[in-house]
Amino acid sequence: MKTFDIIVIGSGAGLMVAEVAIMEGMSCAIIEKSKFGGTCLTKGCIPSKMLVYPADLVREAEKGNRVGIGFSKPVIDWEKISKRMWDQINYSIQIEKNLKRIRNLEVYKGTAEFTGKKTLRIKYDDNSFSEEIQSDLIVIATGAESYIPPIKDIEKTGYVTSETFFGDKFPQKPWRSLVIVGGGAIGAEFAHIFSAFGTKVTIIEKKPRILSSEEEEISRVVEEEFINNGITVLTNSKAITSERKGGLKALTVEDAITGERRIIEAEEIFVASGFKANTDTLKINNTDVKTDEKGWIITNEYLETSQKGVYALGDINGKYQFRHKANYEAEILINNLFTGREKRKALYNAVPWAIFTCPQVAHVGMTEAEAKKSGKKYRVGRNYYYQIAGGIALGIADDSTDNGFVKIIAGEDKSILGVHIVGPHAAILLQPFVYLMNVDYKCEKRQINRDNKTVYPPLGSFMPINDSMVIIRLSMS
Numbered sequence: 001m002k003t004f005d006i007i008v009i010g011s012g013a014g015l016m017v018a019e020v021a022i023m024e025g026m027s028c029a030i031i032e033k034s035k036f037g038g039t040c041l042t043k044g045c046i047p048s049k050m051l052v053y054p055a056d057l058v059r060e061a062e063k064g065n066r067v068g069i070g071f072s073k074p075v076i077d078w079e080k081i082s083k084r085m086w087d088q089i090n091y092s093i094q095i096e097k098n099l100k101r102i103r104n105l106e107v108y109k110g111t112a113e114f115t116g117k118k119t120l121r122i123k124y125d126d127n128s129f130s131e132e133i134q135s136d137l138i139v140i141a142t143g144a145e146s147y148i149p150p151i152k153d154i155e156k157t158g159y160v161t162s163e164t165f166f167g168d169k170f171p172q173k174p175w176r177s178l179v180i181v182g183g184g185a186i187g188a189e190f191a192h193i194f195s196a197f198g199t200k201v202t203i204i205e206k207k208p209r210i211l212s213s214e215e216e217e218i219s220r221v222v223e224e225e226f227i228n229n230g231i232t233v234l235t236n237s238k239a240i241t242s243e244r245k246g247g248l249k250a251l252t253v254e255d256a257i258t259g260e261r262r263i264i265e266a267e268e269i270f271v272a273s274g275f276k277a278n279t280d281t282l283k284i285n286n287t288d289v290k291t292d293e294k295g296w297i298i299t300n301e302y303l304e305t306s307q308k309g310v311y312a313l314g315d316i317n318g319k320y321q322f323r324h325k326a327n328y329e330a331e332i333l334i335n336n337l338f339t340g341r342e343k344r345k346a347l348y349n350a351v352p353w354a355i356f357t358c359p360q361v362a363h364v365g366m367t368e369a370e371a372k373k374s375g376k377k378y379r380v381g382r383n384y385y386y387q388i389a390g391g392i393a394l395g396i397a398d399d400s401t402d403n404g405f406v407k408i409i410a411g412e413d414k415s416i417l418g419v420h421i422v423g424p425h426a427a428i429l430l431q432p433f434v435y436l437m438n439v440d441y442k443c444e445k446r447q448i449n450r451d452n453k454t455v456y457p458p459l460g461s462f463m464p465i466n467d468s469m470v471i472i473r474l475s476m477s
Contacts, residue, residue: 002106004029007120007135009112009282011095012038013314013326014141018105020334027104029133031112031122035092036099039143039315040323042092043166048189050085052356055196059229059358063402066395076197078173089166106133112142114286117307136309139333140289140297141326142282144275144315149181152241157249159242159269162186174199175267179251181239182272183210188222188357190270195231196358202232202264204239204253211355215367218422221404225359228401234264242269275321292318301345303333311337320351324469350437354427354471359402362430362471365418365437368409377412385423394424408433427471438464 005026008018014030015038021028035042054076061071099107108130110122115132122130146161148154159181160169174197180187183205195201203210203226209219210226210233223233236256243250248265255261277295284291288307290298296318303311311333314326329346336343355361371378384405385391386398396403404423411417419433 001119001131002029002133004106004133004135006137006139007031007133008139008141009120010038010141010143010314010316011036011099012040012141012143013323013330014038014139015095016327016330017139017141017313017333017337020338022102022104024338025104027106029106029108029135030099031108031110031120032096033109033111033142035089036095037092038141038323038326041095042089043163045323046088047085047166048162048193049356050088051081051193052189054081055193056358058196059192063395067393076174078197082170108133111281113281113283115283117287118309137337138310140282140305140310140312140316141314141330142278142316144321145278146271147274147276148271149239149273151181151239151251154242154269154271157242157244157269159249159271161271165190165270171268176200177248177266178202178268178270179204179249179264179266180270180272181251182274183207183233183235184213184272184274185211185353185355185357187270187272188355188361190272191226191231192229192357195226195229200230200266202266203234204237204251204264205233205235206238206256208236210235211361214355214361214363214422215407215420217405217407218361218420221402221422222357222359222361225401229358275315277316277318279316294318302336302343303329303346319348320353322351322353322469322471324471325351328469350434351469352430352434352471354430356427359404359423360421360426362421362426363419364430364434365416366409367418367420368407371409371417376417378417379410379412381408381410382406391423396423431470434468434470435464438468 006021007029008014009031011030011032018028018030040046058074061074064071099105108122110124112120113123114120118136119132119134121132146163174194177200178194179202180191181204183203187203188211191201191203210223211219226233234253237253238256239251240254241252245265248267249269250263250265251269252261252263279291279295279297289310290306292298297305297312297316299305299312299317303313305312313329313333315321332344332346335341350364352364368380382405384403385396386403407420409418416433416437419430421429
């Protein structure tokens, strides 16, 4: 049985930890069941935005006439768009090659399975197994996998998820029609992408509104713009059964309020119903690592699991499923495991995210409903795009369907409780508020200097920026 100083499961943010461990002279094993680089590089953030930006250009060109610029109908070069996307995804091949050349690093391509508290084996694609390996230090960074709702005959009918879309089910050209099951971040992004490329898109969302994690008024703005762009939005609707009808796929959809059923036909079905934990494939029951009722690994403020020597970061711990959050946690672990400095806690007071749909959405902190539920006294400020010079320059008017806003929820002490933006450049506009929210936590980020004295970052230092999560421009929830 091979013994390693550290075993890392997952090559996304987990790779950051592995790289530092190797630099520290530790023997390391890294296990990856899919492409190297993690979800962000291979089936999420980066490839999706190679499609989002061209879609943004299409929508922007369509609105050019309101500022006096006319464009002819865009020509979609799907082959070129696709090549640029695959060039980014295929960087994972170079990552794998580079990893295999590193001394003190053993690369395993397969699915990790715990056989004991400190032992694992790797299951390969041909269902064979490696020898067991072991370590007293294990980092679990396996991400998550798509949740497939219980739709009758959906496996027989066939469907696409974000994993398979960036794999063997990538279309040779934009679908003529597409039905998306799920109106969350991924569903909203792909609805924007394909509707801009000329696909007839229908969104089916079982909740009363799309983007249900956002402010209700933001959901309304996005839905109105979707409808304006020809996207059909069916809320309070649940897909019941599926079937093939000639060259099309059909979903029977039930209205949760009226009980009425209708059939939606499309060339393809895209399931974007969220994610689930993949701890079952890890055989986590062979360890003392505890999970919650949904299978997410429970970690403390230092990212430690209930079993000594085992840590979990990223999607698998169920705390905010974004790559920038996983990167932040990797930095916390690197500090705590390798530097000898005072241990840092993972703080989630200001986790930002963005949804790169049309119009763009960005979010940090509490929603107004959450602020009200907390019992905190607060005030709300709004500024609409049509009210400022920048928005007016974009041609946005009071009655424009894309007339978004910035909404700030402030405590009675003028602290920022939450910020919500819908409209052009939302992700960029949000980031300064993230830094401001982290200023309040400066006392949590004390350090020990060379004289063994406790020091705190002074006001005006770069530390709030240094310790803040930054929305990756190429980021998907």
